[in-house]
Amino acid sequence: MAHGAxxxxxxxxxxxxxxxxxxxxxxxxxxxxxxxxxGMQMVKDVRxxxxxxxxxxxxxxxxDVLKKIRAWSGVPVIVLTVRGNEADKVALLxxxxxxxxxxxxxxxxxKVRIRGALRHASGQKxxxxxxxxxxxxxxxxxxxxxxxxxxxxxATEYDILKLLAQxxxxxxxxxxxxxxxxxxxxxxxxxxxxxxxxxxxxxxxQEPSFQDFIVTEPGVxxxxxxxx
Amino acid sequence: xxxxxGPIFFGAVFTxxxxxxxxxxxxxxxxxxxxEDIVIIMSFxxxxxxxxxxxxxxxxxxxxxxxxxxxxxxxxxxFDSVSHELKTPLTAIIGSxxxxxxxxxxxxxxxxxxxxxxxxxYRISLTIDNLLDFLRLNSGRLQLKKEWQxxxxxxxxxxxxxxxxxxxxxxxLNVSDSLxxxxxxxxxxxxxxxxxxxxxxxxxxxxSAIQIAxxxxxxxxxxxxxxxxxxxxxxxxxxxFQKFFRxxxxxxxxxxxxxxxxxxxxxxxxxxxxxxxxxxxxASFFMRLPVEPQPSFPSLGEA
Numbered sequence: 001m002a003h004g005a006x007x008x009x010x011x012x013x014x015x016x017x018x019x020x021x022x023x024x025x026x027x028x029x030x031x032x033x034x035x036x037x038x039g040m041q042m043v044k045d046v047r048x049x050x051x052x053x054x055x056x057x058x059x060x061x062x063x064d065v066l067k068k069i070r071a072w073s074g075v076p077v078i079v080l081t082v083r084g085n086e087a088d089k090v091a092l093l094x095x096x097x098x099x100x101x102x103x104x105x106x107x108x109x110x111k112v113r114i115r116g117a118l119r120h121a122s123g124q125k126x127x128x129x130x131x132x133x134x135x136x137x138x139x140x141x142x143x144x145x146x147x148x149x150x151x152x153x154x155a156t157e158y159d160i161l162k163l164l165a166q167x168x169x170x171x172x173x174x175x176x177x178x179x180x181x182x183x184x185x186x187x188x189x190x191x192x193x194x195x196x197x198x199x200x201x202x203x204x205x206q207e208p209s210f211q212d213f214i215v216t217e218p219g220v221x222x223x224x225x226x227x228x
Numbered sequence: 229x230x231x232x233x234g235p236i237f238f239g240a241v242f243t244x245x246x247x248x249x250x251x252x253x254x255x256x257x258x259x260x261x262x263x264e265d266i267v268i269i270m271s272f273x274x275x276x277x278x279x280x281x282x283x284x285x286x287x288x289x290x291x292x293x294x295x296x297x298x299x300x301x302x303x304x305x306x307f308d309s310v311s312h313e314l315k316t317p318l319t320a321i322i323g324s325x326x327x328x329x330x331x332x333x334x335x336x337x338x339x340x341x342x343x344x345x346x347x348x349x350y351r352i353s354l355t356i357d358n359l360l361d362f363l364r365l366n367s368g369r370l371q372l373k374k375e376w377q378x379x380x381x382x383x384x385x386x387x388x389x390x391x392x393x394x395x396x397x398x399x400x401l402n403v404s405d406s407l408x409x410x411x412x413x414x415x416x417x418x419x420x421x422x423x424x425x426x427x428x429x430x431x432x433x434x435x436s437a438i439q440i441a442x443x444x445x446x447x448x449x450x451x452x453x454x455x456x457x458x459x460x461x462x463x464x465x466x467x468x469f470q471k472f473f474r475x476x477x478x479x480x481x482x483x484x485x486x487x488x489x490x491x492x493x494x495x496x497x498x499x500x501x502x503x504x505x506x507x508x509x510x511a512s513f514f515m516r517l518p519v520e521p522q523p524s525f526p527s528l529g530e531a
Contacts, residue, residue, distance in 0.1 A: 016319060016320050018320075019323045022324075022327065023323070023324075023327040082312060086415050103315045104318045104322040104323070104349065104353055105322070105323065106323065106392075107323055107327045107330075110323075189523070190376060191409055191525065194381065195378075195409075195525060215388065216381050216384070216385040216388075219373070219414050219415040
């Protein structure tokens with residue numbers, strides 16, 4: 001599926017564009033835009049499958065570009081940011097970015113994110129069953145199987161796992177988790193989340209390959225690891 | 229508070245004199261003949277001094293605000309451009325190196341060289357982070373964003389993020405069960421912890437073990453990072469946490485900022501850091517954080 005997808009890189013930095021083009025060119029059709037304006041135009045013209053967007057552009061901030069793209073397009077957007085600004089990352093995700101990567105990043109990380117974004121774009125949510133290695137979740141029956149054995153989860157643990165699974169590979173912000181599970185008035189009580197995530201991890205770690213299955217994104221949220 | 233009294237006083241005297249000259253009989257002179265006139269002229273004088281001071285203070289406040297605004301903006305611009313300008317080329321270097329790394333696994337020496345490029349670039353990246361932290365800590369503009377966090381999660385997330393630096397070492401993890409939650413700024417305290425990790429990596433032989441532990445002791449949680457390096461000369465056990473201090477004769481490289489930053493960040497969390505030499509060889513670095521009263525958790529009784 002990934003092969004032949006169209007990738008639009010919006011970044012004014014020649015060195016980054018070049019390295020991305022060389023390393024991703026074998027798997028994807030690469031399009032490049034060096035300004036925010038050009039990037040938005042190309043989203044319309046090229047209709048890319050994934051957009052990689054730098055936050056710092058010569059003519060506008062990547063934030064504005066993202067908002068404008070989101071006004072009329074649902075194309076997955078992966079934003080490139082620098083360290084130390086967790087609030088920005090959360091804001092980006094809430095403004096509709098699908099994922100982010102902190103510079104400097106390795107190409108492996110980027111490839112994982114691109115695959116994740118493509119998978120979500122292809123509408124995986126309709127599935128009634130989620131499968132990842134030895135883990136199976138049947139959403140209709142609210143049943144979780146680990147190595148074919150039923151895994152006993154509390155209602156809240158199940159809800160958290162379900163939400164993460166529906167976005168597998170993508171980061172889910174803790175605000176989003178809090179809102180969905182405990183309601184908007186509990187958004188500040190993030191310690192609920194810590195306790196339940198710790199319990200969930202303990203239960204999932206019966207399966208050794210699931211030791212680090214739920215990844216913490218410091219200050220932002222959690223993601224399910226889709227490949228090891 | 230300091231006022232420039234000269235102009236204010238002069239202005240008050242001058243206006244009082246003008247009032248006297250034109251409006252207090254006999255007109256056209258500066259003489260004052262009765263007590264009532266003296267009272268009038270004195271109250272006039274006092275009023276103009278007060279107004280002068282008020283005007284001066286308002287002006288001063290305005291200037292301060294303006295200066296603060298400008299310096300804040302400058303600071304932010306500098307911060308953003310430093311991190312962008314330095315991190316972007318590094319991203320290209322690290323990115324390219326990681327591509328090469330994958331393609332060259334078959335050719336031994338080229339692969340080793342590429343790994344070297346990536347590792348060095350990561351090191352520069354960490355140094356930049358430390359310099360930026362140093363600036364941030366010194367700017368007085370830092371506000372911690374504290375949240376309740378899980379200790380084990382904190383350690384594992386940091387190990388995960390420092391993977392590329394830790395690859396040459398065996399990591400042994402020993403975290404006590406059911407530690408209480410800690411109220412910390414996750415990403416900022418991570419810098420402190422990563423600096424302790426990186427210090428252990430840098431000063432211990434490749435392939436040796438690094439032990440990481442967390443346990444509760446009274447009303448504190450003690451995190452520790454122990455290495456198999458040469459240890460620290462006992463006279464330097466305290467000074468290594470000073471800014472720009474490096475143990476004389478130790479391997480070159482490093483600014484001497486990592487441990488100082490770690491100390492400052494941990495102290496902002498009302499904790500402390502210290503180092504001890506291990507029995508045999510190696511050094512241990514400790515990070516103590518106080519356990520705060522735990523947040524209430526109503527729904528634990530769930531089936």
